[in-house]
Amino acid sequence: MMELCYEYWWASYYGLTDLKKCSVFEALGNAKAIYEASVLVYEGLGFLSKEQIAAMEASKQPSVIEKKTNEMIAKGIRLTTLSMEDYPKRLRCIADAPYGLFYIGDLSITEKPCIGMVGARRATSYGRTMSEHFAMQLAEKDYVIVSGMARGIDGASHRGALKGNGKTIAVLGGGVEFCYPKENRDIYELLKQNGLILSQYCPGTMPMAHFFPARNRIISGLSDVVMVMEAKEKSGSLITVDFALEQGRDIYAMPGRITDTMSLGCNLLIRQGAGILQSPDLFLEDYLPRTAESYMEETNLVPKTTHYAPRKTDKIDKTIVESKEKSDNLQNFSLEKEESMVYSCFDFYARSIQDVADETGLDLLKLISVVMRLCEKGLIKESFKNQYIRCK
Amino acid sequence: MYKAVMSTNVSGIESSIVRVEADISEGMPMFELVGYLSSEVREAKDRVRGALRNSGYVLPIKRITVNLSPANVKKNGSGFDLAIAIAVLAANGEIHPKSLEDTLFIGELGLNGEVHPVTGILPMVLAARSAGIHHVLLPYENYREGMLVPDMTIHPVRDLCQVIAFLNEKMPLEIPEEVKEQGFKSDVPDFAYINGQQFLRKACEIAVSGMHNFLMIGPPGAGKSMVAKCIPSILPPMSLEEQLEVSKIYSVCGLFGENPSLINKRPFRAPHHTISANGLAGGGSVPHPGEISLAHRGVLFLDELPEFRRETIEILRQPLEDKVIHVSRVNGDFTFPANFMLVSAMNPCPCGYFASADAARCHCTKPQIDRYLGRISQPLLDRMDICVSVEKVQYNDIVKNGGNETSEDIRKRVVAAQQIQKERFAKETYRFNSEIPAKDIPRFCPLGEAETAFMKQQFDTLGLTARTYHKVIRVARTIADLEGKEHIGIDHLMLACTYKSMDKKYWEAELQ
Numbered sequence: 024m025m026e027l028c029y030e031y032w033w034a035s036y037y038g039l040t041d042l043k044k045c046s047v048f049e050a051l052g053n054a055k056a057i058y059e060a061s062v063l064v065y066e067g068l069g070f071l072s073k074e075q076i077a078a079m080e081a082s083k084q085p086s087v088i089e090k091k092t093n094e095m096i097a098k099g100i101r102l103t104t105l106s107m108e109d110y111p112k113r114l115r116c117i118a119d120a121p122y123g124l125f126y127i128g129d130l131s132i133t134e135k136p137c138i139g140m141v142g143a144r145r146a147t148s149y150g151r152t153m154s155e156h157f158a159m160q161l162a163e164k165d166y167v168i169v170s171g172m173a174r175g176i177d178g179a180s181h182r183g184a185l186k187g188n189g190k191t192i193a194v195l196g197g198g199v200e201f202c203y204p205k206e207n208r209d210i211y212e213l214l215k216q217n218g219l220i221l222s223q224y225c226p227g228t229m230p231m232a233h234f235f236p237a238r239n240r241i242i243s244g245l246s247d248v249v250m251v252m253e254a255k256e257k258s259g260s261l262i263t264v265d266f267a268l269e270q271g272r273d274i275y276a277m278p279g280r281i282t283d284t285m286s287l288g289c290n291l292l293i294r295q296g297a298g299i300l301q302s303p304d305l306f307l308e309d310y311l312p313r314t315a316e317s318y319m320e321e322t323n324l325v326p327k328t329t330h331y332a333p334r335k336t337d338k339i340d341k342t343i344v345e346s347k348e349k350s351d352n353l354q355n356f357s358l359e360k361e362e363s364m365v366y367s368c369f370d371f372y373a374r375s376i377q378d379v380a381d382e383t384g385l386d387l388l389k390l391i392s393v394v395m396r397l398c399e400k401g402l403i404k405e406s407f408k409n410q411y412i413r414c415k
Numbered sequence: 416m417y418k419a420v421m422s423t424n425v426s427g428i429e430s431s432i433v434r435v436e437a438d439i440s441e442g443m444p445m446f447e448l449v450g451y452l453s454s455e456v457r458e459a460k461d462r463v464r465g466a467l468r469n470s471g472y473v474l475p476i477k478r479i480t481v482n483l484s485p486a487n488v489k490k491n492g493s494g495f496d497l498a499i500a501i502a503v504l505a506a507n508g509e510i511h512p513k514s515l516e517d518t519l520f521i522g523e524l525g526l527n528g529e530v531h532p533v534t535g536i537l538p539m540v541l542a543a544r545s546a547g548i549h550h551v552l553l554p555y556e557n558y559r560e561g562m563l564v565p566d567m568t569i570h571p572v573r574d575l576c577q578v579i580a581f582l583n584e585k586m587p588l589e590i591p592e593e594v595k596e597q598g599f600k601s602d603v604p605d606f607a608y609i610n611g612q613q614f615l616r617k618a619c620e621i622a623v624s625g626m627h628n629f630l631m632i633g634p635p636g637a638g639k640s641m642v643a644k645c646i647p648s649i650l651p652p653m654s655l656e657e658q659l660e661v662s663k664i665y666s667v668c669g670l671f672g673e674n675p676s677l678i679n680k681r682p683f684r685a686p687h688h689t690i691s692a693n694g695l696a697g698g699g700s701v702p703h704p705g706e707i708s709l710a711h712r713g714v715l716f717l718d719e720l721p722e723f724r725r726e727t728i729e730i731l732r733q734p735l736e737d738k739v740i741h742v743s744r745v746n747g748d749f750t751f752p753a754n755f756m757l758v759s760a761m762n763p764c765p766c767g768y769f770a771s772a773d774a775a776r777c778h779c780t781k782p783q784i785d786r787y788l789g790r791i792s793q794p795l796l797d798r799m800d801i802c803v804s805v806e807k808v809q810y811n812d813i814v815k816n817g818g819n820e821t822s823e824d825i826r827k828r829v830v831a832a833q834q835i836q837k838e839r840f841a842k843e844t845y846r847f848n849s850e851i852p853a854k855d856i857p858r859f860c861p862l863g864e865a866e867t868a869f870m871k872q873q874f875d876t877l878g879l880t881a882r883t884y885h886k887v888i889r890v891a892r893t894i895a896d897l898e899g900k901e902h903i904g905i906d907h908l909m910l911a912c913t914y915k916s917m918d919k920k921y922w923e924a925e926l927q
Contacts (some may be wrong), residue, residue: 147774148925173592174926204781206926255775284775306669353869375806376612387617388906395909398876407763407770407921408632408804409614409913 024085029054030104031092034123035225038078039071039385041119041237046070053106058083095226098200100125113137115243117270121223122242125199128219132167132190136312136315139169139246139267140255141239142176147285148412149371150176150253153277154184157250160303162189166312169194169246171238172220173209176252176260185217193244195222197230236262242372243267247312249278250300254288261288264297273310275300282373361385365393366413369403375408377415386393417439418505421519422498423542424483424490425535427703427749428667430542432519434484435495437502448499450483453701456490463500465526470575475507487539489746489921491701496752497522497552500575514582518550519543521557528575532556536726537666540564541659552578558591559713560666563677585916603648603683604641607821611762613811618803618914620825623649624832625848625893628735628757628798630720633805639760642805643685643716646758648822650713650880651830657712660752660833664704664711683712686753696730702742702749707734710755720761721790724855728795731757735798759799761791763922768924772806781926788919800840800849800886832896848893853885859912860903873912878920887911 033044033054050068051057065076095102103110104123111133114120138161142150154176156169162184170177174191184191191212197203199222202211214220223241224234239262243249249267251274254260264274275298279286293299300306358366368379380390394411397403406412419436438857448460460481464474470792481489481499504510521539522530532554540561543551550568553561570588572578580586606616615631619642622629631639652660658677665671665678675867685921686695686706697705707715717723734740738754763769764784768777833847839859840846851859862870874884888903891911895903 074580145777206923246778375614375772375804376611377806381611381809381812382611387613388910392906392909395912399872407925408802408917410770410804412426 024089025092026055027096027102027196028085028088028092029058029268030102030106030123031095031225033057034102034104034121034125035091035222036079036082038069038082041121041223043070044122045120046182048105054104075299085284085401091225091227095125096103098226100127100199100226101130102126103130109159111245113239113247113335114244117240118344118410119240120244121237121241123225124182124223125218125225126221127199127215128217129190130219130220130221132192133220133245135190136169137167137246139170139242139249139263139272140176140180141170141249141251141263143258143285144173144175144177145285146175146179146253147283148373148406149279150303151179151284152371152412154179154252155186155273157252157277157300157303157306158183159187161307162187162191164303164307165189169242170260171235171242172203174204174206178207178210180252181207181214185213190218192221194238194241194245195220195224195230196225196232196234197224198222198226198228200226201230201319203230235259236370240266240270244270245270246272248273248275248310249252251289251292251297252300253277253279253285254292255284256287256291258288261292264292273298275306280372298310361389361393362397365390366397366402369397369411369413373406373412375410379411416506416508418502420498420502420505421497421516421543421546421548422483423519423539424488424489425492425494425538426747427665427702428538428663428708430535430538430753431488432542432546433488433490433494433495433498435498435502435520436482436484437499437506438480438482439475439503441479441505443594444476444478446474446479446481448481448483450481450486451489452483452513453489453491455493456483456495459493459499459524460638461494462496462524462526463503466496466524466528466575467500467503469526470528470579472504472509474503479503479506481867489701490535490805492535493523494521494535494539495819496524496574497530497575497578499523504579510579510582517548518552519548521553523554525577530554530572530578534669535667536560537563537574537659537671538663540567540569541663543567552581555589555591559676560671560779563662604645605648605822606825607817607819608647609638609642609645609817610815611808612638612642612805614876615805615908616804616820618801618824619646620649620829621799621890621893621897621914622756622758622898623651624758624829625800625836625889627800627849627890627893630796630799630802631758631760631805632763632802632917634773634807635762635767637771637805637807639805640718643718643758644683645822646714646716647681647683649826649829650827651833653681653712658741661712664708664752665726668704668709672707674920675742682710683714683716684710684713685718688717688719690723690727692730694722694728695727697742697749697751698733698744701746702744702746702751704712704751705740707731707740707753707755708751712750713755715755715757715761720759721787723790725790728790729792732794732798757799763804769922776835779901784922784926788922796917796919797882799916800890803914828897831899832893834923835896835899848889848896851889851892853881856885856888860888862888862903862908866903866905866908869908873908877912878918879915879917883916887915890914 046336062076065071102123102125109130157178162168168184168191169178170180183278199220202208243263243266249272251260276289276292277300278293368382401412405415416906417438419434422433423430424433446460501520521532525531525815536557537560540551541564543565544567551561552570552572555571555573561569581588604729633639662678684706693704721746733755740748740751740753764779766777766779836847891903891907894907896911
C-alpha cells in the first residue's frame with residue numbers, strides 16, 4: 024500500500040474520538056506505524072479497550088482502503104493530516120484536532136488571517152444583509168472568511184466574501200463532494216475554483232445533523248476570531264462560541280434590537296463581554312491578526328482563560344455615525360419630501376406596506392407610487408410579498 | 416285503453432318534458448314500467464300500487480304497461496310517481512281525459528297516497544313553460560318554488576284523492592298562505608367592522624369590481640377569513656336572468672329550504688378543505704352540481720388553500736378559464752355553469768408565521784415549507800390576478816371603534832365600476848375586466864407613452880411573464896374604472912404591480 028492509503032485509513036477511521044486518535048498518533052508517530060503496530064503495542068498504550076482494538080484490527084482491509092483512496096483521488100479530493108506539513112497550523116493547535124481533513128481547493132489560504140462567521144440558519148434579512156456587508160468588506164482587505172455553507176448567515180457570509188473578490192473557506196458536515204444544502208450550489212461551485220471546501224469526514228459521508236457541532240469546532244479552530252452575526256437565546260451558534268472560547272479564540276457579536284429574538288443570543292454575548300460588531304472598519308481597529316506561531320507558543324492542550332476583545336467604551340464610534348449622517352443627508356437631498364418620509368419608515372427589518380401606510384397616513388395610491396419610486400432608485404427592495412426593506 | 420300525461424325529467428340542471436303513457440289491455444295480469452329508468456323510477460311501480468289501493472282504487476286484473484317517453488333519455492328521481500298513478504287511473508277510465516290536457520304532474524307518492532315534495536321544481540316548471548304548458552300540479556310543499564316562474568298556474572296538492580277530486584270535479588285546492596318576508600337583518604358581516612387594513616380592503620374592492628381572482632397570504636389571526644366573509648356585502652345585485660340561473664342550480668340540489676324565493680343574493684360558498692374532487696366539481700353517477708357551480712355568479716372562498724388535496728384544487732384550473740365545468744359520466748356528459756370569482760387564503764408556511772412580523776416564531780424547515788407550497792401548483796397561483804399579503808392588525812386598530820367605510824359605500828363604487836365595464840363590453844361575449852382576452856387588451860387598455868415605458872421597466876424588474884403582464888394591465892384597468900378614469904395612469908399600474916400574483920421566488924429569497 025502506498026503512503027497515502029495509511030493516511031486515508033487513519034483519517035477515515037471514526038471508531039475512536041479525535042482526542043484518542045491524536046494520542047495514538049502522538050505515541051506512534053505516523054499513520055503507517057499505527058497501521059503496522061501489533062495488538063500488543065495497542066494494549067501497551069494503556070488507553071484503548073479490547074473492543075476498540077478489535078475494531079481497529081477489523082478495519083485493516085488493504086483492498087478496501089486502496090480502492091477508497093483511489094476513488095478519492097479520482098474525485099479530485101485531497102487529504103491532509105496531522106503528519107503532513109500543509110495541515111492548517113491554527114487547527115493543529117486545538118486539543119481535539121481532527122487527524123485528517125479532506126478538501127477541494129487551495130489549502131494554503133488557511134494560513135492567512137481567518138475570520139469565522141456563524142449564525143442562525145433562519146436569519147432575518149437584517150442578519151443576512153449585514154453578514155454579507157461584513158464579509159465583503161473584510162474579504163476586500165484580504166481576510167479569509169470561514170463559515171459552514173449552511174442557509175442563512177453562513178450562505179450570506181460566503182456570498183459576501185465572494186462579492187468582495189476574497190477567499191473563503193466552507194467547512195462541511197459531510198463528504199466534501201456533497202453540496203448541502205443544494206440551494207448553495209452557486210457558492211459551492213465558486214469555492215471549488217476560488218476557495219476551499221473541507222471536511223473531516225471522508226468522501227461518501229452523507230451530511231448529518233449530528234456532525235454539525237463537530238464541524239463548528241473546526242470553523243472556530245481555523246479562525247483567529249469568531250463573529251456571531253445572529254443567534255437566538257438557545258442556538259447552535261452558541262455551541263460554536265463555547266468551542267471558540269475553549270480554543271482561545273476571540274468572540275465578536277453583532278448587536279440587534281433588544282426585542283428581536285434572532286438577536287437575543289448576540290446581545291447576551293455582548294453583555295458577557297464579547298466584542299461588539301459595529302462596522303467592519305471598527306472591528307479591524309480592534310483586531311490584530313495572530314499568526315499561527317503565536318498559538319503554537321501557547322500551551323495548546325490546556326483550556327485557556329477566555330480572552331475577550333478589549334472593550335472600547337471610551338471611544339464613541341464617530342466615524343460610522345458621521346458617515347451614516349452624511350449618507351442620509353446626501354440621499355435626503357435628492358429625495359422629495361414624501362419620499363424621504365416614507366424612506367425613513369423603512370428599516371433593515373422587513374415592513375409591510377400596511378404598516379407604513381398606518382405610520383405615514385398617506386393615501387394608498389400615493390404611498391405605493393412613492394414606494395415604487397424608492398424601489399427604482401434602489402433604496403429599498405421587496406423582501407417578501409408586499410414587504411420592503413432598506414438596501415442602503 | 417291508452418292514456419298519456421305529462422311529467423318532466425331533470426338531467427344536470429336542465430329539465431325536459433317526459434310523456435308518461437299507460438296502456439291497459441287483456442292478458443296476463445302484470446304491471447310493467449319501461450323507458451330507460453333508473454332504480455328510483457323503477458321502484459315507483461310499488462309506490463303507485465300501494466298509494467292507489469290506500470286511496471280506494473284497485474288496479475284492474477289486466478296487463479298494465481307504463482312507458483316513459485322519449486325512451487332514450489335516462490329517467491331519474493321520484494317525481495314521476497304522481498304522473499304514473501294518474502296515467503294508470505286515466506287509462507282505467509277513472510279520470511276525465513279532458514282534465515289532463517295542458518297539465519304537468521310532478522310529485523312523489525307515499526304508500527298512503529300522500530304527495531311528497533321533490534327537488535328541482537324550478538327547472539321543471541321552467542321546462543313546462545317553454546313547452547307551452549300552463550298548469551302544473553305539484554306537491555303542496557313545493558308550491559312557493561313553483562310560483563317563482565311567472566305566467567304559470569300552479570296547483571298544490573296534498574294527496575292522491577285530492578288530485579282526483581280536483582281533476583274530475585274541479586274541487587278547489589287549498590293554497591298555502593303567503594309567508595310574509597321576514598324583515599330579518601342580513602347576517603353578512605360588514606366592512607365597517609374591519610379596522611385598519613386599507614391595503615387589503617382596497618384589494619377586495621378591486622377584485623370584486625373586475626371579478627378578479629384573489630389570494631390572501633398571511634399569518635393566522637390576521638383577519639383573512641373575516642375579510643373574505645365580508646366580500647358578499649359588496650357584491651353587486653344580480654339581474655333577474657342571473658337570479659333564475661342561480662336558483663335553478665339551487666333547486667336541483669334541494670337547497671331552497673322551507674321558504675323558497677328566487678336567490679337574489681350572490682352566492683358565497685366556502686367549502687371545507689376536506690372536500691372531495693367530486694364535491695367541488697360536481698359528481699355522482701347522475702352528476703349533481705358541485706361547489707363551484709353553487710358559487711356560480713358569486714364567490715367561491717377556499718380557506719387554507721394548501722390544505723386542500725392537490726388533485727381537488729387542480730380541478731379549478733379548467734373552470735377558471737372556461738367558466739363552465741364538464742362532467743362526463745356513464746349516463747352522459749353534463750355541463751354545469753361555473754362562473755365564479757375565486758377568493759382564497761393561505762398561510763405562508765405550515766405554522767403560519769413565516770416572513771411575518773412574528774417571523775421568529777416560525778420553526779418550519781425548508782423541506783416542510785416546500786412540501787406545503789408544493790400542494791399548490793404555479794399554474795394555479797398564476798390564475799390569481801390579485802395577491803396580497805396580510806399582516807396582523809395593530810393594537811390601535813383593534814380598539815378603534817367605528818369610523819370605517821361601510822360596505823354600502825364600497826358597493827356603490829363597485830356597481831359604478833361594473834356599469835362602466837358593462838358599457839365597454841356591450842358588444843363582447845365577456846363582461847368583466849378580468850376576462851379581457853390578450854388580443855383585446857390593446858383595444859380596451861391602451862397605455863400612454865409614459866405608461867408603456869413604465870411597464871417596460873417593470874417587466875424586467877419584477878420578472879413578469881406574458882401572462883402576469885396582462886394580468887397587471889387588467890387589474891390596472893379595474894383600478895382606473897373604480898376612479899372613473901378613462902385612461903390607465905402610472906399610479907394605477909403601480910398599484911396593480913403591488914398586487915401582482917404570488918411567486919414561489921419570494922420564499923426562496925427568504926430561505927437562502
